[in-house]
Amino acid sequence: MVRQELVARHPDGLPGKWLTPEDLAELDFFKGTKRAFKIKTATNFAPTAGKPEPGIKAAVRREYQKGDVLFHAGDYGSTAFLLLEGTALATIPERAQAVPVAGRTPRSLDFLGRMFGRRARPTSGGDAAAAGRLGIGEVSAYASLACEAPPPEQLLRPGDVFGVDSCINFYPREATVVAAERCVVVEMLRSVLDTVRDAGSASEQVNSRYRTAAIRWQLRQSGLFRSLSEEQLERLALASELLTNDSEAVRDDAIYGEGQPADAFFLVRSGTVKLSQVKAGGELIFGYLGRGSAFGFENLLPSRETPPLRLRCLSHPTLFPELDLGARTTFGRAASCEVIFPRGETGIGRKHCKIEERDGEFYLTDLESVNSTLLNGERIQQAAITAGDRITVVDYLFELTRAPRPTAAAAAPPRFASARALDNVEIVRIDAASLASLAQENPRLLEVLTEVGQQLEAAIYQRTSAQRSLDSELVGLNLYNSQNTLLIDLDRCTRCDECVKACSDAHGGVARFTRDGPRFGRYLVTMACRSCTDPKCMIGCPVGSIRRRGSLEIQIEDWCIGCERCANQCPFGNINMVERPALAAAAGPPSMQATVCDLCAGYDRPNCVYACPHDAAIRVNPSAFLSAADLG
Amino acid sequence: MLINSDHTPWLAATVIVTSAATASYIYYVEVTPYGPSGGSWPGIAYGIIGTSFMVIAGLLAARKKVRTWRLGSAQLWMKMHLWLGLLAVPFILFHSGFRLGGPLTLTLMVLFTVVTLSGIFGLVLQQFLPTMMTARVPLETLRSQIDHVAAGLSADAYELVASVVGPLAEASEEQARLAAEEEVQKARPANWKQIARQRPAATQPPDAGPLRELYLTEVRPYLNRRPLDSRPGPDFRQLMIIASDEWRGKVEKLVRICEESRQLGVQLRLHAWLHHWLFVHAPLSFTLFVLTAFHVVLALRY
């Protein structure tokens, strides 16, 4: 699709004035970048033949009136904004937006009424506010929490740079920005922003501002801290730092190791973190946490270790002291037992019964005794026992209670599992002591943290082994990052290639995906763009032609210069270089261009799925789908 | 298409329509003095309905030419093709009054039967062949790329063996392919599609004679066999026993390469089963349509 559009899509379609390198050089913000821009002039700012405007609009100056919306939270965007004049307000929506995904086509009883509806309106990210389907690692936005007060607005002033997160990480916009009065902004593509971050004199400013803003926005966006006042939030922000893979605290992508003292609490801002334990037989992976998740609750929650059961004899308290049950407790007259009965009790066997601990549960087993063992008055062969149960061995009555918790909390309890960054991460690290003191001040915060921590436990630590191995496979295929990809059910696919033909029909004769790829059960994960949450392909595009415009799909604009960087960086080989027929374009057109699946953005739904006669092609969020699917 | 519960509404509709048609046919047969005839009004009605079902079913081929037009999804069309095609059978039978008629109508009936049966045959195949292919060919690739991939496997095998025993003049095609690949890769060094190839060894180790021999006598001919069939590859057990630690790993890779080649042969065979029935079904349906057109016009004319 050869379309040259505005740099960012505005709902009201405001035009702007295209800026040249000279224009930019006049701004303080861009000081020191002139040389860098010079290199990029030919590509970033080259005018089209015969037209006054530059062909590639890498930077544009816009004006907004009071009340105009610059962008909505949840929109996709690939640009950053520099506020030149005026003020704007940034607000965070109540719930974190989940990424909209295209699901399976409905049961096709849609009759031929929908004829010739070739080009319907494109999918937009903003309306999918209610779509809550989340993939692996995305913990829902703590929906059980009631929002105490509407989140505060943040004032943006001239000289502030905002929207950087989306520009760099390609996540949907975090906040809604509205002009508070007449504003003038410079909207720039990533290639322009990178120039400033790398080489400009403003780079340090931009980077540190980014870090500061990132921490604060993340704290606000996470529902955990809604109950804090502004002042408390600020204190918390000051006690936090932004960790990336390059940070000193993160060595070899390890955030913390198992057994280390738990001295911090973490929020995942982008990327994926793996929680695991190393056992003798291998690595036991508990789960993967993605953007929006929190982890490191050890210092806030009671110890995960199950307090042991305590055995008390009711009938003969003097004969048997209280005993904390260990892995194995044997009852009998033999001297090797842990609970030894007097030798004169002939009714009790040498080894009468035993209590074993297995997987955190305790089990009472009768060892073929003559006079049997009673649990709560009933004869049993083997049964699970818990606090409150009573065991009777002939004339002896025992009771089980929970050992009391250690009263003094450890200064820093050990980490239950190790946390490791799987890819490029940005993590907000909050000092545990500050958080604890805040929690004492604000009981609501403690409540929230406890509740969320328990939810997290349930979600992560109590996953079954089947679920865990599934997660591992998904990670092995890098599917945890993917938001929407084409899966083919191999039990239905007759290998007729209709999907490929439809794709090429819809894209001018070049198919955008390959009907081959790794397999997951009976599903084939095709080599079609997976709409990753943090797309590697977009990093470093010299002309900013690969981007997300306003919705999930990745587009490569026609000003791609064929440098192959995106193709090389895609971990799955989903971007292909294709020869572009020589069209009229000035100054030596590139002969190769990158192509990628664009989710059939100009159509009402993807053509591959539409054209499969055997109902074998589906477009889903792979990790969510495959976790729940019957893999045959 | 896999027949599953998605088809229930279509199956129900088909059963209902067939029952209604059968009931009306029985009544018609009872009532007409001289027995059913294609030219009577009910006979013509059956004929029109049956033919229109056939035509709609046949439009599937045309639909596939304009895949991206929103005329109803491919799944809808496939289900329509299937069920309307089946529904046409009773209607055409009723239209004919279960009589074969003259030469033209006899030919039509024969063609119709063959087309329908071949379609059902293909449908039956589609119920289990895809699963079979998935199970038997884990190393499946694209049908149109099998030649390329198979040649790639030959080149891989040569690369492995040459890295032990040195260059082999007999393997000229493989050498040419590797050389061409190297040229392309040199032209675009930054491109990610670089495959790092091992260079041929300078000298052959003394114990690698059997490897060279097996490669030249069995492995290479096997990998280069055309047409690709599914016979098992060469037996590497002897070689594995006498292989030295140096190059045993490469023999294991050779085993995998031969296994992949065998699987490609299996894929070809299963693919043929899955698709070649179409060469009967579709062309004969065109013949059927041409002759049906003649029949419709001329039977009505007379």
Added chain:
Amino acid sequence: MRSSKDLAKRLRFDRFPALDTFRRRFFVVGAVAALVGFGVWLGFTSLFGKRQYLPGPVSQNHATFGAQCENCHAIPFASVQDEACLHCHATRTHSPFVARDAACRDCHVEHRRVEVFLSVSSRTCVDCHGSLESKRPGGPAVQASITTFAAHPEFTPLRPGHHDEAAIRFNHKLHLTSDRMPPEQPRLVCASCHLPQSDGKLMQPIVFERHCRRCHPQQVPGPVGGIEAPHRDPAVIRDELIARLLVLGVDNAETIFQGTQGTLPGIRPRPPIDDSRSLREYQAKWVEKLESQLYAPFDERQPLLEHNKYCFLCHVQEGTRAPGELARVVKTNIPARWLVRGEFSHRRHDTLRCQVCHAASEGSERTSDVNLPPRQLCQNCHTEDATRSAGTACMLCHFYHDTSKDAALRACRRMELPLGLLIGNELPSAHGGPESAIASPAPCTPTPSELRSAD
């Protein structure tokens, strides 16, 4: 597990989406197949011509122009019209009161089996006669709903209120059981008087000379011997009497007019029998005398034969006769054919004895008795049970086309159709089969008005 990037390295991506060999071959084969279809049609056209479109064979009758479809299918995209049939076949009507006109093709269906064309299914009859609409004022003349033979109404002569209205006196029982028969024929049987016509269908009419005269000669005593009165009109009888009297008078003049004068001993002289002065007087006198005997009115006294010797033993006199007048005889109006609307063939039933159907005649003493079998009797053999029936097709007895108005048809020799052909079981043979009655000119179906023409 092979990653997708590894896979991507092995494939070539410069071919999207070239038409692969399968699709190319497919296109070629498809085009060839369509052409083959066209070729098949051409082949059929050259081999069979238009006969390739036949839905079934043309019947034998029409086989001569089997491939010239336009002979019947003259109008494109329309059914066969009656005009096409009438090119060769004469117009045939059914009834002037037909409310729903049937076209030829409604009953005569071509393109079934070779022999099916001529057999008309009873269902087509029932199509109209199942619920008959008639333009006849006063409604249809036949029962409005006849669907099967079981539902067929009673034959008209046998319906209540119907009698044999013939003006003749005849007692079947008497004749069949009489003991006054001559020794050479001690008993009369049905076939003594009732013989079938040469076409075997109906019985020959009773003819006095053949069937009655031998026992009932009309011999009146004349002057000398007897004079047999011919079985003719009274006027003719009179003429005959006069002539015969003259002859007798001439031949026996002496005996009649002179008498005998004792020519031999012991022989008394006889007086003359007649003393008329003139021949004319003689004739007139004797005619009157004879006629008064002949035309003696019917005497009811039993036994009838004793008291009634001549004409009015059987015939009915009209009015009275004054002496000298000619008697007037009521026209007998003996029906020559009882079942008017249907065809009956005695020959087809000649395996049955007369009494099986005409049992009534053995006890019939009155002329007014109708000695025909009721329809129920027919149903004993012509049952609805298809496996053992002699057939219940309408066409067995009834004929659709009314040929009464068509003189040409009436005059023609009507080939009797073999039964098998009527019900579609047999092929018509070239010469009409052994049962055809080409030889003798059989009258075509008589009209109702002609029915009473016999004697």
